[in-house]
Amino acid sequence: MRVLTAQPAGAGAESFVSEHLMAEPVERSDAVLVRRSQAGDTRAFGELVERYMRRAYYGALGLVGSPDDAMDLSQEAFARAFRFRDKLDPDRPFYAWLYQILRRLCFNFVRDRRNNRRKLTAAAPYLVGLASARHSGANPDKALERSEARRRVRAAIESLSDRDREVLVLKEFEGLRYREIAELVGIPIGTVMSRLYEARRRLAAALEERS
């Protein structure tokens, strides 16, 4: 086991990382950062964290649906990635590797939550209407109707199977292309499309119920 050698700890880590990042404006490739992390450079790993933390958070949020849990699980994924960084091939995309850890953590978390019969009790919905959608149009009836449609779709998304929801979220809310989804999830593009179809069919049924 490799023990941490660079110093950031507690509040010091924040300034340490930000100073370091600001001092080196040239963006290094993931492969370089991974190699340096493997050589024991904690700052290099910190740079990878800074680079992918938002993506990891939103990836987890789409899978577990709770902001607090998504924050916790995404941080845990980075912590595990750090522990197992020696197993990573620097020439493979870092985020694809991290995502494998993240989705496993998230699926386990969702399974445990289901086994413990704990419902998702988010204080506020994690999917919201975009500002452009909320403020467009002056017709209040139309706005209400669209808001209701979003509510129904949101509920339908939460009732999807984990695998269908994962693909839908990666497509709709992270804006990935089919090829990128296939690489991240480790499935053929045809399966991406069929899962998307199944997910959207259910969302369409939820919208139809209304009328």
Added chain:
Amino acid sequence: MSAPDREKLRVLMMAALDGEISPGDAEELEQGLAADGDLRQEWESMKRVKEVTGEMGFRKPPEEVWGRYWTSVYNRTERGIGWILASLGTIVLAGYAAWEIVQQILANSEIPLVIKLAIFAVALGGIILAVSVAREKFFIWRKDPYKEIER
């Protein structure tokens, strides 16, 4: 229209919705939709879904959480190493202490046989429980659909 043809057109619908359809496939989809009223209706429903999801996005957390993020990851990493070391040390020490105590009790002729048998039962029960839990975990792992995912 045959079921496989419909399945293919449904997949093409997804590609069309997401802007990943080739011109040739788009033409095939158009012809298919023109020939099948049910599929055309399904296509309209899917477009409506796409429209609604297009108006939705993730709720953003407060910006300051990103400033603390790396610190939290770092602390978590540090604590993980601490937990592993502390757990390993505790297991070794507890095992050694238990072995010493059992040895002393068994060597003590003043302790009644029934107590010695009870100690033996506790030890045996503990071993059976540990093996049972380990076996259960192993079978769960074997059936875990995500076990192929590299950690």
